[in-house]
Every structure is written in C-alpha cells, then in structure tokens.
Amino acid sequence: MNSFLSTSTSSSIALGFSGNGSGRPLVKPVFFEIHCPVKEYQTKPFANIQNYSYTKEENEELSDTIWHVKLTLCDDDNDLNRIESIDYLKSEIDHRLDISFLAKLFIDINELDKAKDLYNLIVKDLPSDHCDRVSIKTNIGTIHFGNGQYCDALKYCRQALKINRLLMPKDFITLSMILNNIGHAYNKLGNYLESIEYHKKALQIQKKFLIKNNLGYATTCKHLGVVYDCLSKHKLALTYLEQAKKILEKYLPEIHPHIGDTFNNIGEIYLSNNRSNEARINLEKSLEIRLESLPTDHPILSVSYSNLGYAHDRLGNSQKALEYHNKSLNICLKSMSKNHPDLATTYNNIAQCYNELDNFTSALFFS
Known part of the structure; x- marks a missing residue:
C-alpha cells in the first residue's frame, strides 16, 4: 500500500464504515486490523489526527458477512x-x-x-x-x-x-x-x-x-525421509531430509513453512533414534519458523508443541512436556474436528504426562 490510510483505534467505528455488504451483493466488505509494534521502531509511520478530524469521535475491529484481514507493520531494517x-x-x-x-x-x-x-x-x-x-x-x-x-x-x-x-x-x-x-x-x-x-x-x-534439485524434488525427498523414519531406517531418512533441507534453503525464504516442516521432520527422526537433545534443537527451530510464518492457531503448530512435549519427556522434564502438550491441545480444539485422530493422540500424551507426575486423577480424566 503506497498511500495514506484513514484508520481508527475503534473497531466498532471501522466496522460501521465497512458495512455489511447488503447494498453491494457483488462486493465483499473487508475489515483490516493492523498490529503496530511501535517499540521495535525508531519512528512511528502513523499519526493520531483526532484533533484535526472532521468527526472527532472516530478517533482517527466481526460478522459472517465481512472478511477480517490481520496485518502486521513491517520495518525495512528490523523485519x-x-x-x-x-x-x-x-x-x-x-x-x-x-x-x-x-x-x-x-x-x-x-x-x-x-x-x-x-x-x-x-x-x-x-x-x-x-x-x-x-x-x-x-x-x-x-x-x-x-x-x-x-x-x-x-x-x-x-x-x-x-x-x-x-x-x-x-x-x-x-x-x-x-x-x-x-x-x-x-x-x-x-x-x-x-x-x-x-x-x-x-x-x-x-x-x-x-530440473533436479527443484522444490518438487525436495518435497519428494522430504516425504521419503518421513516414510523411512516410520520404517526405522533412520540413517536413510536423515539423508533424504538433509537433501530436502539443502534445496529448500537455497530457493525459499528463511522463515518459509516448508523449511519449518523439514526441521520438524529431522527432529522427529532424532526422537525416533533416542537423540532427544538434537531433536529438541531442531524442533525448537521448526517452531520458531512456524510461529513467524503461520497463524497462531494453525494445526501444524500443534504438531510442533506435541513433538517438543515428547522431547522434554524423553529428557526427563515431565512438567515442561505437559506444558507443550497442553499448548498442542488448545490449538487442536480450535482448529480440528472432534474426531480428528491427532486430537485423540494429544489427550493420550497429556494423560501420560500426568501419570509420570503421579497425578493419577488427571491422567484418568484425559485417558
């Protein structure tokens, strides 16, 4: 957007201007919510003009008929x-x-x-x-x-x-x-x-x-790595996944979700191979990328939290594992259907953590 925008700090006023679309059936109203992390920047790229506005009460966020678009302000130097x-x-x-x-x-x-x-x-x-x-x-x-x-x-x-x-x-x-x-x-x-x-x-x-080494080739290598891990062929799995990661890092931005997926897959291989600390490092990197590039309630984040729960459980930190599994559960409940297989797995993981913490009542509740 290379122009000035008229905005408001009041969501109700903004919604009033967007309308409900009834007067223009072929046009969809859009409500923009802009997050401005001003503490990160030396200058503010906006100004409050309430005192100069024609309508001062405007203080110049949803319904099923309006699209809600969330934006985050970016700075050339910091983002x-x-x-x-x-x-x-x-x-x-x-x-x-x-x-x-x-x-x-x-x-x-x-x-x-x-x-x-x-x-x-x-x-x-x-x-x-x-x-x-x-x-x-x-x-x-x-x-x-x-x-x-x-x-x-x-x-x-x-x-x-x-x-x-x-x-x-x-x-x-x-x-x-x-x-x-x-x-x-x-x-x-x-x-x-x-x-x-x-x-x-x-x-x-x-x-x-x-062309060899393109993104499609990387996807195939990644999938083969995951399958070989399921067959306990961890060395072969890691070879395919490292090859995929090398290609993806060459062609994609640093925080692209596909790169986050690959770090997660590598972490899962280390988990399968009982190399828990190496697993944790790769899973934390995956989570960092996914948090930067995906919505906060995206179901793939539940996988990251769940895997970090496994890693901390293997490292003997049951309380930390429980925290991660609970984060996974919160996302599953928001983004998945009640009969999704991952939801049942998450309940079981929480029950196991409570069992290890000798909280048998809670363990029974989640079983």
Missing part, C-alpha cells in the same frame, strides 16, 4: 525475514489472481471450509473435460488431509491422477505432485511400502523430465 517472505509470496501470486488461487491460499492458512466452498463454486460450471479439474481434485484431497480424512484424500488424489493421465499426459510437474500426494496418503494410512513406491515414481519423473 528482513518477513519482507523476504512477502516478496516470495508476491512472486507466487503474480499472474494467478483468480478464485482458484484464493482457494489454495485458504488451504495454506487452514481455512479449509472456505477453500472447499470456493472449489465447489468453481467446479459447478466447469466442463467435465476441463484440465483445471486436476488441480481442483488434488486440492480437495489436500483439504481432506487437513481434516485427517486420509481415505477420502486418497480417493480424490486417485481421481486427479486419472484425469491428469487422460487430459494432460505430458504435464510431468503435476503428475509427480499427484504421485507424491498418493504416497503421502498411503503413509498416513500406515501402508509404508505402497507409499515408498509412489514417492519413488515421483522421484524418477523428476530426475528424468524436470
């Missing part, structure tokens, strides 16, 4: 990582300002219901032989991943694969991505050998037709 991430996001958005990209953005910030509504809107008028059905099926599968519905995720990924082979047989980038997603679904369902098969198919395509 280099954030600015680098913003520039990367801008490059991703260029030439993709359509409703499908908005739906994908909703997936990234865990607004899964909104994403699904948009995809249903798109697909309603889409011809059955339209190539966009491939990405829509793939992304609906991603929504089911987020909801812990792995069988449904696999179903939509297989549908995407069928359409891709029919309509876009030479689109190897999309093909490798779909194969990766199918492999990921099999991993979540505990079918590790099938998972490896699909990930290696994706890897072969990427090596043969695509």
